[in-house]
Amino acid sequence: MTRNLLCACLAALLFLPGCKIQDLTPEQIGMISRSLTTTIKTARPISDEEEYYVGRAVAARILSTNHLVNNKKLTDYVNLVGQSVAIHSEKPFTYGGYHFAVLDDSQINAFACPGGIIFITRGMVNAVKDEDELAAVLAHEVGHINHRDGINAISQSRWTEALTVIGADAAKTYGSQDAAKLAGLFEGSIDDVFKTLVVNGYGRSQEYDADRASLAYLAATGYEPRALKDFLERIVKQSKGSEGGIMKTHPATSDRIENVIANMPEQKADPALVQMRSRRFAAAVGR
Secondary structure, eight states, rough: OOOHHHOOOOOHHHTTTOOOOGGOOOHHHHHHHHHHHHHHHHHSSOOOOHHHHHHHHHHHHHHOOBBBBBHOOOOOOHHHHHHHHHTSOOOSSSSSSEEEEEESSOOOOOETTTTTTEEEHHHHHHHOHHHHHHHHHHHHHHHHHHHTTTTGGSSSHHHHHHHHHHGGGGGGGGHHHHHHHHHHHHHHHHHHHIIIIIIIIOHHHHHHHHHHHHHHHHHHTTOHHHHHHHHHHHHHHHHTTTOOOOOOOOOOHHHHHHHHHHHOOOOOOOOHHHHHHHHHHHHHOOO
């Protein structure tokens, strides 16, 4: 950064016209440079690497109260389907890669942790009728990751404060106060994402966007896009009066169905391949 640019920035910040570069000492210029550098850093978005570590922490929080299903065959199968739709998304690779796992929970639900860790429940596996519907559910969660919905749940003020601490000269050798503050800010960020995923759910527009993304990924992968509509319609019938799972954290399913129908791709899957995948699904989930 040049001395003239530094002077111009300082003048703009302090609303002082006619700032003279010769009036600034080297120490003042250094202070301005460090301040501007810190300001620029705090304005940047969360990096893919940072998103990955936040996602790992969120996943650990979920696993602190939920156990994974101890079924390697099922886990490998869910990963096969999930990786297939992820590779056809806008972001086929993430910093830490996509990872899919099944939670031992009877509720019908799924969670997309920032960075690529996706959980679906045992109840969700039991609720889908074939591989195409399973792919539709996983593609919806991949959509949330592609759109960074989870990481965007972090309070911007909290993230800015964390970057300010990280970017400060005094924090290069983190003292106990800086370390404690960063730990608190990171913990708060995890809380922001966890509450959005598990307690409050995403907003209507985010869910609609994830559904539209799911349709596109399904079509690109060769799955039947209508599987998403079929699954949602059946969930509406089966979950009358239910307040748990996706009924708690998602917008009205009937509204989602209308959105899906309005954005349904023309492409249809090969019926013979659908039947083949149905047999593979039955073998993997034990039906």
